[in-house]
Amino acid sequence: MPLRAPEEYKTALRAMRPNVYKFGKLIEDVTTHPATCRTVEGHAQSFAAALDPERSEIVTTHSDLIDEQVSRYLSLTQTADDLIAISKMKRWAFQTTGTCTGGRCVGHNALNAMWATTYDLDHKAGTVYHERLKAWLIDAQRRDITCCGALTDPKGDRTKSPSKQSDPDMNLRVVERRPDGVVVRGAKIMIAGAAAAEEVFVLPGSSYGEGEEDWAISFVVPRDVDGLTVVEARRPSDTRETEDGFDIPVTTGGITQGYLLFDDVFVPTERIFLNGETKATLKAVLSFIMPYRAAIGGCVAGQGDVKIGAAILMARANGIASKVFRDKLTQMQINNETTYGVGIAAAAMGKKHPSGVWLPDPLLANVNTLPYETSRLAQEISGGIAETGCMPSTADLDDKRYGAKLRKYLSAAVEGEPRIRAARLVEWLTIGAGVPGCMHGGGSPDGAKLIIRANSDWEGAAEAARRLAGINDPIPDPSGK
Amino acid sequence: MPLRAPEEYKTALRAMRPNVYKFGKLIEDVTTHPATCRTVEGHAQSFAAALDPERSEIVTTHSDLIDEQVSRYLSLTQTADDLIAISKMKRWAFQTTGTCTGGRCVGHNALNAMWATTYDLDHKAGTVYHERLKAWLIDAQRRDITCCGALTDPKGDRTKSPSKQSDPDMNLRVVERRPDGVVVRGAKIMIAGAAAAEEVFVLPGSSYGEGEEDWAISFVVPRDVDGLTVVEARRPSDTRETEDGFDIPVTTGGITQGYLLFDDVFVPTERIFLNGETKATLKAVLSFIMPYRAAIGGCVAGQGDVKIGAAILMARANGIASKVFRDKLTQMQINNETTYGVGIAAAAMGKKHPSGVWLPDPLLANVNTLPYETSRLAQEISGGIAETGCMPSTADLDDKRYGAKLRKYLSAAVEGEPRIRAARLVEWLTIGAGVPGCMHGGGSPDGAKLIIRANSDWEGAAEAARRLAGINDPIPDPSGK
Amino acid sequence: MPLRAPEEYKTALRAMRPNVYKFGKLIEDVTTHPATCRTVEGHAQSFAAALDPERSEIVTTHSDLIDEQVSRYLSLTQTADDLIAISKMKRWAFQTTGTCTGGRCVGHNALNAMWATTYDLDHKAGTVYHERLKAWLIDAQRRDITCCGALTDPKGDRTKSPSKQSDPDMNLRVVERRPDGVVVRGAKIMIAGAAAAEEVFVLPGSSYGEGEEDWAISFVVPRDVDGLTVVEARRPSDTRETEDGFDIPVTTGGITQGYLLFDDVFVPTERIFLNGETKATLKAVLSFIMPYRAAIGGCVAGQGDVKIGAAILMARANGIASKVFRDKLTQMQINNETTYGVGIAAAAMGKKHPSGVWLPDPLLANVNTLPYETSRLAQEISGGIAETGCMPSTADLDDKRYGAKLRKYLSAAVEGEPRIRAARLVEWLTIGAGVPGCMHGGGSPDGAKLIIRANSDWEGAAEAARRLAGINDPIPDPSGK
């Protein structure tokens, strides 16, 4: 069985070339540096669970490719049940770490998207990308690696296509073609979990047209490959990670979002899965977005579960019974189940791609509304202290002159410290470093609406209504379309 | 193959004893009387579709009991896919008839609920209800009957239990036990589609306790059985059904909701499926509610599809392109898919009962929020004319003195008549006779919330949050619970 | 004091030429015919209140024009307090009649809009419209008449201007100019309360441009003027008005919406307030819309108050304490006060027009969101019986064979009849004849949003944000605008 222990995973990370920066400084060891150790710890939870008989079913599955149990994050999604299992795993991951472990989950999505894309491409164009991907995946499963995914390009001026940008690097591109591979330049931005990842799976960031062959590229590289630099984005309240104390309440989870600067990085041929086939880029992107949006309800619901728990803790710490807030808690639960359920439905109503991967229903995958109301309700239940996080710092609470007084005045039904910890958790989840950015994950809400429109049969609905209303002649659209 | 043609179904209805009243008058023939012919026509659509190769898969399935293709309305729901097929059928039924065909669908739900209930009961108590139900169902499948379902009792004073009511008939009850059966008295109210049904499947209306054996009763009787009188409820704008013209725009669908007065009705033993076992009544009711709430999203989405179509028609009739309203239409589509999708998820996440029927996930089944926003948006798109239905009657439009003027002034991008027909359809769907009452179908929204609470693990959520927040000691609920 | 008693008002209506039709039949006496007597009764409430010392302040005010107390419906709105008093009166009117008394209130709005419009016009163009209007108003106040207002033209194809319609009558227009007046042809549609009105105040229905002088017309005529025919629109459940019993629960209020057919109607010069001045039409329409939208919150809140009361009655009739629904009731109250309050604010933040009338703040006047949620909550509290109105008709409840049984089974905490009456009230308010069409009153929601955009200073907001963010260079809009 190829499954690694958490410590093996961390050892592997430590063996890599340090190339991650934050606040202008190189991070020598991502497993211990305060800016990255929480997200590494979060990703490590899935390694621990894989080896725990009680939880291994959540995070592992059988691979036909190597005939062994492998991480779901390195598996092919072949049935509706597989896709539902992914949703369940994401919900579990958020419940366990409090936030996103995108360093494994985006890579999983990317490899499945390219599995279908390369299959079709090879069948049409006689290329051999699918076999290459298969070879890489077999190896990746055997090594049990953590592979993040990278989709988003800087894009520059949104009104211009990649080839019309004043600087062609605004979308990642091939700058040199060699017999043994290609050299790429540009950036991928806002990439989740790169610091915790061993490899990076790169997808084209948009659909490209004729003449934009250099931008139509997909490949995998080690995260520490020569020429690649990662600059971690800062996030709200992230300097607390560098402090002592519990002003960041969660130690077993955290999120990083990196800017990946590709400074003429060489990619060998066997790790290239798309190279100039612009026509395949739309399929690649859509195949990525659909299962991603479908399963994101698992993420949102999982963090929603933590918000429910944190809100209850705060109420209790204030001396108020949960019963007082049962309407609000019920609404939070409804939000969680609705966003989770719509994704489950997208999986259940999906269909199999000839390559073997399961594609969710595109309409259901995109109607997912993300319950921001849940955050507001958690703040309502918790009171002003959590709404703005206005509590003294751990340093103040420990101050010899006035710390004891502060702790006394912050106590309620329980001592000051547990009450503050609960309030910090609500703050962290709603306006702090634990906010995972699910609103724009897999594309903006407006992008999702575009897909909804494209998959809605409004003409058919109008026809059915016309017949029901007993109208004989067609009523065409005045726009002439 | 036992499937009947629509005309056979109507002939059977005509052969029954007339016992349906409205406006104080007996309805001699439900298939032609204006108050009932539309709902009969609506139910007949499912018979027609069953014989149409292109649509038969929607409304029929294979029965292992008789090894033949039968109506889904008389089938056992044995897998998640079966339950999803029921949702699809309901969506199709609303799209086809514009409204509810509860005269078949509630009966389907009732027989499945009792399938599980009698199975458990017989295993515990050694009774033979399950075999009786099976015998009836085999016969019902062979006869391809239309069987409505009856759950709701008048209940009387809600603060008192059935046995404490000043009048014991406020919940349907056994008043006499004979060797060959029982005599029942009382009423079932707001029963959908009784006029279009050949039999009535009666369930207990609530959970009953010790000493309330007489109220714990389930059985099937012919709709025209001696002692049973049906009084149809009036509904908004229902007198239009008695008028000529198109002020009711839909002829192939309609809804009736009857008050069933059981005036000492005899039920033979072989048609009794529960008789005094009060402990089984809660299970019967819950087994009814869960799949009903799960699948109701199909109903709501199906009518929502018609609302979308009707709104587009109105926009076009006004000379406005659909594009102008694309945000509103997208929101309507999101509402439809969300309510539909949550039910699909409840099916997908369900589990099999030992009796063979598939039970949906109780939490997901009840989070279904019903998109009243869709009605409001349809009115927004259509304009004031559809919001209040303030158009002249068909009689006025046909008037020789001023009818031509009215038609002229009501024309826009199309002639007056199709424009009015479209507006009448929106009116009918949103504030007229086509409103199906889905808000309270299968119990009130507050009832659904009770079930959500019962199925939510808030204690577990609080524990997980406590661990994440690094709080060592438990924080108990101040209420002591 | 010119204030008339209700009976005097009705006598005046009876003296008019019958020219109101419904269902193809002439209504000989609008004060007794079932289709119109309820709205006449509703309008009569304001005459009764004017003479009642306890309520006269609500509906009357002092007129400087005739130095007497007059109906507010015939008064000039000269201060913020006047406009707030109008909102209060509308709330009272809905509380008292359950619905709209547009036959007085729209006329009030029209005369004030033209007061400002004619003032400006005369000052610019040297016309004498303002003096004419003043003379008519003095006379109208002395006669204490009921004057409805007529704004909406049929409009025909919305993509074409009035002069480009295939039929020029699709907007009301002058077809002949004579020395002593003009002859008009066309229609005004969906006019509230015409049957209860003695005169009709006609406004231009849109803004007109050069070459459309014939459509730029405003005047007042008697409602029974030669050539004018009124066809009443039908409304949901309106035939109940022709039945005995209480299936329409309200007798002191009702709404009619008429189609006014102008078949070459002569208007004498002294009653013409705009005639060909196309440039003034936009001002006329906006001056009408602003106070109308501002005060409509009074209408919505007033009916909302009745919805609250009706929902409480239903809960009690079901045997459930109001306390159970306090969250829902609180939300209903919040909706009422919000829509009411925003209108009050529009009045408070308004400014005086040189003509003396008070113009509300255009932005606040249009943000009024109309709480459809209130209707939904009333249905939630009341149960399925009110959601669809599915109760037997009065005829059935009175039937000798089964009426007593129905009443018994419809009783709960109270007898069947009061319970049904309460449920019928909720039905009437939410999906029946009492729905007043406030969503589109004074223009569609999308129309209101256009005005919001026009009155929002987004450029200023962007500038302020730019300075706050410490950005030195301007960031222009990419569209170049």
Added chain:
Amino acid sequence: MPLRAPEEYKTALRAMRPNVYKFGKLIEDVTTHPATCRTVEGHAQSFAAALDPERSEIVTTHSDLIDEQVSRYLSLTQTADDLIAISKMKRWAFQTTGTCTGGRCVGHNALNAMWATTYDLDHKAGTVYHERLKAWLIDAQRRDITCCGALTDPKGDRTKSPSKQSDPDMNLRVVERRPDGVVVRGAKIMIAGAAAAEEVFVLPGSSYGEGEEDWAISFVVPRDVDGLTVVEARRPSDTRETEDGFDIPVTTGGITQGYLLFDDVFVPTERIFLNGETKATLKAVLSFIMPYRAAIGGCVAGQGDVKIGAAILMARANGIASKVFRDKLTQMQINNETTYGVGIAAAAMGKKHPSGVWLPDPLLANVNTLPYETSRLAQEISGGIAETGCMPSTADLDDKRYGAKLRKYLSAAVEGEPRIRAARLVEWLTIGAGVPGCMHGGGSPDGAKLIIRANSDWEGAAEAARRLAGINDPIPDPSGK
């Protein structure tokens, strides 16, 4: 004219005894220390505006007490127009500083609340508090001071009253009564703007009952009085204030919320405005809450204006025209005007207290719904970069190795830096240090609902509905109340 220049105000702050701490360290000079200088700068804006002829009307008014123009923050609110002017000033203050300047506004609210409370108290009890307050206020106006307000006590176990707490200090209390004053002990927590204030106006934090005389206390003290220590709460992303660069984008505004520890502070008699009169405490609290909730719409709308501007900036920086987002922007504007308008209405519908201060309508004051949707929409428009604030730090952007690359890849329609500044502003407003905590300002949303219930006439609504429905007998509430 007593109005001070900003520099005079800052000089006064510098002259005070340093007693403000954060992160365990004493702040020597609040006007320059990074943790407090932004809020001081924000408060200084109102001093600058007072001396600027173009803006002085916004922030100053005439005081009858000293017959001079004074800051509105030190004025009595005597008319509806005064209260509306306060709302306008708050909206202006948020537009100007981006956030709350509670260090002046809460004090203003407190002095007005006590103006009414002391007036009534003196009239009933013959005390002389009102004259004392007047003397202090005259002096305060002449000195043009900044006075913050302090209401919230730590409260401890919410299920127990102040006198039953295990530690009596959990609510601020008198521990010694002397001939020349009192000594107080305890804390006030989450006090806005204390660091920027020269005095602190203390109010009772709740309604107190008999036997709780020691907690019924109101007074004013210098912020640097002996025995008083202020510990500033930390807030999301507050350490950025200590960094160079623009990761906190706003320099002319900021918020602090302090924990005020009263360690046996002596208050001289002439500065005590309530001392043991428990019966007056409810009035004091309500008189504080009502105008506070009424005017908070000004705060929310003012920051909403900045959110609109920031969202437009981001769209433009991304190269997207505002037009694309006009529906979202319109909704944001509607939210702003609604929350603002409801407060205006509460002012307009208020009434004068015998003491001369204007009390808003309590129902309208509390229906204020705070538009969290506006924050979500700002994030939707701005994209994922602002949702989570995931951009590199200023340190990274300035890094010599990769800073230029980051800036390049963050450019779009404009250079990287202005784009990041705009995104940081959205982050700051929605999940960063600029979040002002308006949800709980003046009490929790649930607290507001309690007041709504208390001021709603549901019994009257039920009676009116009963009469409209034609029901003769009363329908009492089943609960017997």
